[in-house]
Amino acid sequence: MSTKNQETRGFQSEVKQLLHLMIHSLYSNKEIFLRELISNASDAADKLRFRALSKPELYEGDTDLRVRVSVNKEKRTLTISDNGIGMSRDEVIDNLGTIAKSGTKAFLESMGSDQSKDSQLIGQFGVGFYSAFIVADKVTVCTRAAGEPVDAGVLWESSGEGDYTIATITKEARGTEITLHLREGEDAYLDNWGIRSIISKYSDHIALPVEIENRTKVEKAVEAKKDENAEADQESVIDAEATDDAAQDPATPTETEETVTWEQINKAKALWLRSKNEIKEAEYNELYKHISHDFVDPLLCSHNRVEGEQEYTSLLYIPAQAPWDMWNREHKHGLKLYVQRVFIMDDAEQFLPNYLRFVRGLIDSNDLPLNVSRELLQDNKITQSLRSALTKRVLKMLAKLAKDDSEKYQKFWLQFGKVLKEGPAEDYANKESIAKLLRFASTHNDSSEQTVSLEEYIARMSSEQDKIYFITADSYDAAKSSPHLELFRKKGIEVLLLSDRVDEWMMGYFTEFERKKLHSVSKADDSINKLADEEKKPEQKEAEKALEPFVKRVKELLGDKVKEVRLTHRLTETPAIVTTDSNEMGTQMAKLLAAAGQKAPEVKYIFELNPDHLLVKRVADMSDDKQFAEWINLFLDQALLAERGTLDDPNCFARRINQLLLSL
Structure with missing residues (x-):
C-alpha cells in the first residue's frame, strides 16, 4: 500500500490515560469491544443514509449498506469494515487522536482503583473505539469519506502508547476498515464460531446487515495440460465422471480453490419496528447499550407505537445509573431521532424537558419532514405534541415503577432524584404528577x-x-x-x-x-x-x-x-x-x-x-x-x-x- 503525507502525532494526554486503562484490561468482559466497533460502524451507515437524502451521489453507486467482519488466523487479525460515511484526514485526527468532549479531566479524576467501577465509567463516557486495545497490541484504520476522491483515503495506525501514525492512501471503496492485530492469548477472537456468537449476542438489533466472512477450500481434479493448439473447450471441460475417477486415482493432478462468501448473522431489522411480543428483554437491553454506550442494563424500558392523528414509535429507557457528567452544562442528552425509519440526528433534546435529561432512547416519526433540523424542531407543532406525549409517558413509567416496585424505584431515586426535583419549576402542566414521584x-x-x-x-x-x-x-x-x-x-x-x-x-x-x-x-x-x-x-x-x-x-x-x-x-x-x-x-x-x-x-x-x-x-x-x-x-x-x-x-x-x- 503506497502512502503519502505520512506523519507521527502524539495523543492528547487524556487519551494516553484512557489507553493505559484499556490495555491493562479495564473491562472485565473483553468481548464488549466487538459490540462497540460494530455499533460505531452502524452509526456511520446511519449518517451516510441521512446525508444522502440531499446528496444521493454520496452513495457512489453502492446503496447496500452493511458491516463486515473477517478473521485471518495466519496474520492474527480481526477486521471490521463498513461502507458508511467514512472520515477525512481531519476527522480521523479529531475522532481518533483526541477526545472531543468537555470535562474529560474530571472524568479521569473520578476514576479510582476499583476496576468494576472504572469499567462502568468508561461505558458512560462512550469511548468505544479505544476498547479495541483491550485485545489488540496494534490497530490499523483505513478510511475514506463518502464523496471524496479515491486518493483521499486515510491510514491511521497505533500501538496504543504515546503516539499514532497517519498518512494519505488510495482507497477505492468509501467507508472505514478497522484491523485489530490481536495480542497473544486472545485466540478466542480468531474463531469464526466465537465471533458469530458475540455478534448474535450483542448486535442482533443493528438495523443493517452484519456479515461474517466464510472461506471454503475445495480440491478439484484437473486434466493434464493439452497441446497449445487444442480446442479451448477440450482444455476446460471436467465432467462429473472424470472427477469421480480422479478421486479414486491418486495419480490424477488436483488444485485447491478457495471460495469466499459473506453470511448475514443478525436480523437487520430495526428492533422498534418489530412486535413487542417477539422481542426478548435481552434484545431491548442490547439496543439500549448501543444507543447509550452504557455497559449496564437499563432499569426500565417502554416500547410504544401510536397511530391516529400522529404516527410514531418510541422506545424509552430509564438508565440504572447516572452518567458521570450528568451535571456538566455541556452534557449531551436527548433521543435518537428517526423519520420514516431514516436516522436524522443523535441527542435530539427537543422531545423531553431538561429535568428528564437522564432518559435515553429513540423516536421514529412518520409526520416530521426528512429534512428537519434542530432549529426547525424547536418551534415545530408536531415536536411540541410529541414532547408532551413522551413526557407523560416517562412520568407514567416512573409512577408505575414506584407503585409496583418501591425498592427498584428507590434505586432510581438515588441516581436521578436531584434531577427530577427540577421538574416542578420547569413543567407546570405536570407538576402534580412530578410531585407524586418526589x-x-x-x-x-x-x-x-x-x-x-x-x-x-x-x-x-x-x-x-x-x-x-x-x-x-x-x-x-x-x-x-x-x-x-x-x-x-x-x-x-x-x-x-x-x-x-x-x-x-x-x-x-x-x-x-x-x-x-x-x-x-x-x-x-x-x-x-x-x-x-x-x-x-x-x-x-x-x-x-x-x-x-x-x-x-x-x-x-x-x-x-x-x-x-x-x-x-x-x-x-x-x-x-x-x-x-x-x-x-x-x-x-x-x-x-x-x-x-x-x-x-x-x-x-x-x-x-x-x-x-x-x-x-x-x-x-x-x-x-x-x-x-x-x-x-x-x-x-x-x-x-x-x-x-x-x-x-x-x-x-x-x-x-x-x-x-x-x-x-
Missing part, C-alpha cells in the same frame, strides 16, 4: 435516605394539622437538629428534611399538593403558633405582657440588625431562633443565589426569644447594660449560626462566649 427524608424515619412520598406524609397527618411542613438546610444533620423542629417533635408532627442544593429552588415553585399548603418551619406563620398548647395560652399571654419591656429593650439594643423582635412558644430547649416572613427570601435561597454568583438581597431576620428558657429569664432581669448586651448578642449569634451555618465574625462569637463563661 421522595424526602423526614422526622418520621431515623434515616437520611429519601424514601417518604407526599402521599404517605398526608396519610399520617393529624386532624389539627392543615399544612405540610418542611425545613431546608445545608445537610441532613443540620436539618434534623434544627431548633425549628422542637415544637414539632413535642407535638409528634412530621417534618420533611430537605438538604439537596436544588430543594430551596424547587420549593419556591412547589407550594401546594392535594390542596395542602407546603410551609417552611423556618418562616413565621400563624399555623405554627396555633400548634402550641392551648391550655397554656392564658398563662403565656400573661408572661408576654410582663416581658414587653424586655422585648422593647432588645429591639432598641439590636436596632437594624434584625427586622423584628418577638417572643415565641415553639421552643423547648433553645433560648432563641431567627425566622423570616413567609413572603420573603429565606436563608437557603440566598445561599443558592450566592453560589450561582448572583447578588442576593440581604435577609432580614425576625429574632424570636423563648420566654420559658432559664437563660432568657435571667437575662431579662439583668440591670447591667453591658452584660445584657453581651448575652443578647450571644443569643442572636447562636440563632444565626444554627440557621446559616456560618457567622460574619466567628472570632467575636468565640471571645464573647469565653468572657461570659469567665463572668459566671
Whole structure:
C-alpha cells in the first residue's frame, strides 16, 4: 500500500490515560469491544443514509449498506469494515487522536482503583473505539469519506502508547476498515464460531446487515495440460465422471480453490419496528447499550407505537445509573431521532424537558419532514405534541415503577432524584404528577435516605394539622437538629428534611399538593403558633405582657440588625431562633443565589426569644447594660449560626462566649 503525507502525532494526554486503562484490561468482559466497533460502524451507515437524502451521489453507486467482519488466523487479525460515511484526514485526527468532549479531566479524576467501577465509567463516557486495545497490541484504520476522491483515503495506525501514525492512501471503496492485530492469548477472537456468537449476542438489533466472512477450500481434479493448439473447450471441460475417477486415482493432478462468501448473522431489522411480543428483554437491553454506550442494563424500558392523528414509535429507557457528567452544562442528552425509519440526528433534546435529561432512547416519526433540523424542531407543532406525549409517558413509567416496585424505584431515586426535583419549576402542566414521584427524608424515619412520598406524609397527618411542613438546610444533620423542629417533635408532627442544593429552588415553585399548603418551619406563620398548647395560652399571654419591656429593650439594643423582635412558644430547649416572613427570601435561597454568583438581597431576620428558657429569664432581669448586651448578642449569634451555618465574625462569637463563661 503506497502512502503519502505520512506523519507521527502524539495523543492528547487524556487519551494516553484512557489507553493505559484499556490495555491493562479495564473491562472485565473483553468481548464488549466487538459490540462497540460494530455499533460505531452502524452509526456511520446511519449518517451516510441521512446525508444522502440531499446528496444521493454520496452513495457512489453502492446503496447496500452493511458491516463486515473477517478473521485471518495466519496474520492474527480481526477486521471490521463498513461502507458508511467514512472520515477525512481531519476527522480521523479529531475522532481518533483526541477526545472531543468537555470535562474529560474530571472524568479521569473520578476514576479510582476499583476496576468494576472504572469499567462502568468508561461505558458512560462512550469511548468505544479505544476498547479495541483491550485485545489488540496494534490497530490499523483505513478510511475514506463518502464523496471524496479515491486518493483521499486515510491510514491511521497505533500501538496504543504515546503516539499514532497517519498518512494519505488510495482507497477505492468509501467507508472505514478497522484491523485489530490481536495480542497473544486472545485466540478466542480468531474463531469464526466465537465471533458469530458475540455478534448474535450483542448486535442482533443493528438495523443493517452484519456479515461474517466464510472461506471454503475445495480440491478439484484437473486434466493434464493439452497441446497449445487444442480446442479451448477440450482444455476446460471436467465432467462429473472424470472427477469421480480422479478421486479414486491418486495419480490424477488436483488444485485447491478457495471460495469466499459473506453470511448475514443478525436480523437487520430495526428492533422498534418489530412486535413487542417477539422481542426478548435481552434484545431491548442490547439496543439500549448501543444507543447509550452504557455497559449496564437499563432499569426500565417502554416500547410504544401510536397511530391516529400522529404516527410514531418510541422506545424509552430509564438508565440504572447516572452518567458521570450528568451535571456538566455541556452534557449531551436527548433521543435518537428517526423519520420514516431514516436516522436524522443523535441527542435530539427537543422531545423531553431538561429535568428528564437522564432518559435515553429513540423516536421514529412518520409526520416530521426528512429534512428537519434542530432549529426547525424547536418551534415545530408536531415536536411540541410529541414532547408532551413522551413526557407523560416517562412520568407514567416512573409512577408505575414506584407503585409496583418501591425498592427498584428507590434505586432510581438515588441516581436521578436531584434531577427530577427540577421538574416542578420547569413543567407546570405536570407538576402534580412530578410531585407524586418526589421522595424526602423526614422526622418520621431515623434515616437520611429519601424514601417518604407526599402521599404517605398526608396519610399520617393529624386532624389539627392543615399544612405540610418542611425545613431546608445545608445537610441532613443540620436539618434534623434544627431548633425549628422542637415544637414539632413535642407535638409528634412530621417534618420533611430537605438538604439537596436544588430543594430551596424547587420549593419556591412547589407550594401546594392535594390542596395542602407546603410551609417552611423556618418562616413565621400563624399555623405554627396555633400548634402550641392551648391550655397554656392564658398563662403565656400573661408572661408576654410582663416581658414587653424586655422585648422593647432588645429591639432598641439590636436596632437594624434584625427586622423584628418577638417572643415565641415553639421552643423547648433553645433560648432563641431567627425566622423570616413567609413572603420573603429565606436563608437557603440566598445561599443558592450566592453560589450561582448572583447578588442576593440581604435577609432580614425576625429574632424570636423563648420566654420559658432559664437563660432568657435571667437575662431579662439583668440591670447591667453591658452584660445584657453581651448575652443578647450571644443569643442572636447562636440563632444565626444554627440557621446559616456560618457567622460574619466567628472570632467575636468565640471571645464573647469565653468572657461570659469567665463572668459566671
